Amino acid sequence: MQEYYHSVTLDKEKCMGCTNCIKKCPTEAIRVRDGKAHIIAERCIDCGECIRVCPYHAKIAVTDPLSSINRFKYKIALPAPTLYGQFKKITDIEKVLVGLEALGFDHVFEVARGADFVTEFTKRQMADSDSPRPVISSACPAIVRLIQVRFPELIPNLADIQSPMEMAAQIAKEEFSQKHRVSKEDIGAFFITPCAAKMTAIRNPVGFDRSSVDGAISILDIYGPLSTVMRENTPSKVPGRFQNATFRGVAWANAGGEVDSLDMDNHLAVNGIDSVIKVLEEIEGNRLSDLDFFEGLACIGGCVGGPLAFENSFVAQTRLKKLIHKMESPKPLSPREVDDAIEIYNWRLDKDILPKPVMKLDDNISMAIRKMEEMERIYGDLPGLDCGSCGSPSCRSFAEDIVRGYASEFDCIIKLKEKVRILAQEMIELSDSVPTGREGRAKGEEEPYEDK
Amino acid sequence: MTRKDRMNSSMIQVYEIESGNFTKAGEAAGNIKKLLRQLGIDAGVVRRVSIAAYEAEMNMVIHSIGGIIKILIDPEAITFKARDTGPGIEDIELAMKEGYSTATDFARELGFGAGMGLPNIKKCSDDFIIKSEVGVGTRLEARFNIST
Numbered sequence A: 001m002q003e004y005y006h007s008v009t010l011d012k013e014k015c016m017g018c019t020n021c022i023k024k025c026p027t028e029a030i031r032v033r034d035g036k037a038h039i040i041a042e043r044c045i046d047c048g049e050c051i052r053v054c055p056y057h058a059k060i061a062v063t064d065p066l067s068s069i070n071r072f073k074y075k076i077a078l079p080a081p082t083l084y085g086q087f088k089k090i091t092d093i094e095k096v097l098v099g100l101e102a103l104g105f106d107h108v109f110e111v112a113r114g115a116d117f118v119t120e121f122t123k124r125q126m127a128d129s130d131s132p133r134p135v136i137s138s139a140c141p142a143i144v145r146l147i148q149v150r151f152p153e154l155i156p157n158l159a160d161i162q163s164p165m166e167m168a169a170q171i172a173k174e175e176f177s178q179k180h181r182v183s184k185e186d187i188g189a190f191f192i193t194p195c196a197a198k199m200t201a202i203r204n205p206v207g208f209d210r211s212s213v214d215g216a217i218s219i220l221d222i223y224g225p226l227s228t229v230m231r232e233n234t235p236s237k238v239p240g241r242f243q244n245a246t247f248r249g250v251a252w253a254n255a256g257g258e259v260d261s262l263d264m265d266n267h268l269a270v271n272g273i274d275s276v277i278k279v280l281e282e283i284e285g286n287r288l289s290d291l292d293f294f295e296g297l298a299c300i301g302g303c304v305g306g307p308l309a310f311e312n313s314f315v316a317q318t319r320l321k322k323l324i325h326k327m328e329s330p331k332p333l334s335p336r337e338v339d340d341a342i343e344i345y346n347w348r349l350d351k352d353i354l355p356k357p358v359m360k361l362d363d364n365i366s367m368a369i370r371k372m373e374e375m376e377r378i379y380g381d382l383p384g385l386d387c388g389s390c391g392s393p394s395c396r397s398f399a400e401d402i403v404r405g406y407a408s409e410f411d412c413i414i415k416l417k418e419k420v421r422i423l424a425q426e427m428i429e430l431s432d433s434v435p436t437g438r439e440g441r442a443k444g445e446e447e448p449y450e451d452k
Numbered sequence B: 001m002t003r004k005d006r007m008n009s010s011m012i013q014v015y016e017i018e019s020g021n022f023t024k025a026g027e028a029a030g031n032i033k034k035l036l037r038q039l040g041i042d043a044g045v046v047r048r049v050s051i052a053a054y055e056a057e058m059n060m061v062i063h064s065i066g067g068i069i070k071i072l073i074d075p076e077a078i079t080f081k082a083r084d085t086g087p088g089i090e091d092i093e094l095a096m097k098e099g100y101s102t103a104t105d106f107a108r109e110l111g112f113g114a115g116m117g118l119p120n121i122k123k124c125s126d127d128f129i130i131k132s133e134v135g136v137g138t139r140l141e142a143r144f145n146i147s148t
C-alpha cells in the first residue's frame, strides 16, 4: 500500500498555473512552481475543493473505469444514495438499482442500508462509552483526514465505527457468498461514488488495514450509460429485489441525514469544509462541550454536493427530500439483526488513527524555533498582499516555504521588482561613471600627446 | 541537545488585544495555536495552551480596557502572559471561583459569563499566577511544561 495514495491529482497539460486552487485548499497543500500546480501529498485530504474551483478542469479525481469490474467473477454494485438524486422525475429507487444490474453487476446492495447499520452501531456506542464528547462522525473521509492534519487533539473524539460504504461491502459480500455458495475472493464490490475522498479511503484506509471495497466508479462516469439502460429497461423484473434501505439511510446523502437518523438531542450537523473547520475550532477550544454528536461533511449540502456528482447539489438535495418523503414507512433493523451484525462483521475501527503533523517546521524543537524566527523575519519583509503570484497561498506560507527550502525570496514579484529597481539604479550610476565617446578619458588613460 | 542550543532557541510573540472588539476576538489564541503546531509541540499541550489563551483573550476583550498578550517559547516550557491596563479585579479569590461572573447581559448573550474562564486557565496550566490592582490592571501568567 502506498503511504500517500490520492485520488485527487493534477492534469499537468491543462494546468495554467493560476492561483485559484492554492487559495482554496483548506490544508495549504498546493503550490504553483514553474508554472504548474503541485499537490503536497502529505497534506492533501482529498476534499475535492480544488476540483470544484479549477476553471481549466486540471484537477481531477482518479476513479476506476466501469470495465474494471470484470476483474472479478461476481460483481456487486454499492450505490451511494446520492446516485438516486441524479435522475429527473425519479419516483422509484428500485429502477436505479435494476439499471445498475443491467450494466453488468450480479448484485446491487445499497450503501444506504450500510448507513442503517452504522446508525444502530453509533447509538449503541454512544449509550455505553465514556469517549470524549462530542463524538465526531467518521463517515466523511475528508473530515477524518482534516482532523489528522489540522485538529489532531480531536482524534479521540472520532467515532470508531466503519463507514456505511465499508459496512455495505462487508454485508453484501457475506450475503452473496452464502446465498450462491461462492468464495468471497471471487466477489468484487464497487462503490458508485460522488466522492474523491472515498476512493482514497478505499486504497488507503484510516483506522483499519484493508478495505472490503474493491474499487470506485464515479457517478459522472456511470451517469450516461446508466440513464440509457434505465430508459430502455422495461421493468419486467420482480419489484423490490434490491431495495432494502430505510428512508433514513437514504437521507444520509443530504447534510444532516446522519444526525436525524440518530434521534438525539444534542447534536450538530455542519456541511462545507470551511464551516466545518470553524466548528472544529470551537470543539477543540472546549466551547461546545454540551454537544453529544457532531456530523461534519466536507461538501456543501453533504454528499449530494460531492465533486463527482453530476446534478446540481441543491436540485439533487430537493429531489432526494421528495423521494424520501414518499418512501414507505421505514422497516428499522431489529435488535436481533444488529446483534448478529455486531457478531459477524468488523464494524469498528481497530487501528489507531494517527495525527499527521505535516505543519511542523522541524522534528527538533530548538531548530523549529529558529526556523520560526527566520520565518517571522522573512514574513516581516514581504509586502503582505497575499496575492499568490509567488505560487504559495499567502505571504506567510511563502515565508514558510522559503524556510523549508522550497522557494526563494525573488519568487515574490514585488520583491523581484524592488531588486530590479535597485539594480537598474546601480546600472545608471555605473554608466554615468564610464566615459562616453572620445571626449572624456577613463581613469588611468594616458594624457594624449600634445603638440608643442 | 547542548546547553547552548537550548539557551539560544527561544522566541517571543506579542499580540495586542482591543477591548470590546468581538470581530477580532479569539484571533490571538488562534495564531498561538497555529504557531505551536508549527513548532511541533505535543498536541495535548497545544490544546491546553489554546484554551487558556482563548479564555484570557476573551477576558481582556470583555472585562478589561485592553492590553497585550505575550507568548514565550523555549524547548522546555511555554509561558503565557496577559497584561491589561484596567480596570483591575477587586477580589481575586472571588473571581477565581467557578461560576462567579460580572459579565454584562450583552456578553452573556454571546455565550460568555459562565464564570469558568479563570478556573479553566488554572486547570489547564502547570503553573498559574494572577495579580490585579483596581485602577491599574490585571496581570496573568501561565506556564506549560513541554514534556520531551
Ligand SMILES: Nc1ncnc2c1ncn2[C@@H]1O[C@H](COP(=O)(O)OP(=O)(O)OP(=O)(O)O)[C@@H](O)[C@H]1O
Residues within 6 Å of the ligand: B055, B059, B060, B062, B063, B064, B084, B086, B087, B088, B089, B095, B096, B100, B101, B102, B103, B111, B112, B113, B114, B115, B116, B117, B118, B119, B138
Ligand atoms: N482581565 C480582567 N479584567 C477585569 N476583570 C476581569 C478580568 N478577567 C476576569 N475578570 C473578572 O473575573 C470574573 C471571572 O472571570 P472568568 O473568566 O472566570 O468568568 P467570565 O469571564 O465572567 O465568564 P466565562 O469566562 O465563563 O465566559 C469576570 O466576570 C470579571 O469580573
Ligand code: SF4
Residues within 6 Å of the ligand: A047, A139, A140, A141, A142, A143, A194, A195, A196, A197, A198, A297, A298, A299, A302, A303, A304, A305, A306, A307
Ligand atoms: S461530504 Fe460526502 S462526498 Fe463530500 S467528501 Fe465527505 S463523504 Fe465525500
Ligand SMILES: [Mg+2]
Residues within 6 Å of the ligand: B055, B058, B059, B113, B116, B117, B118
Ligand atoms: Mg472569562
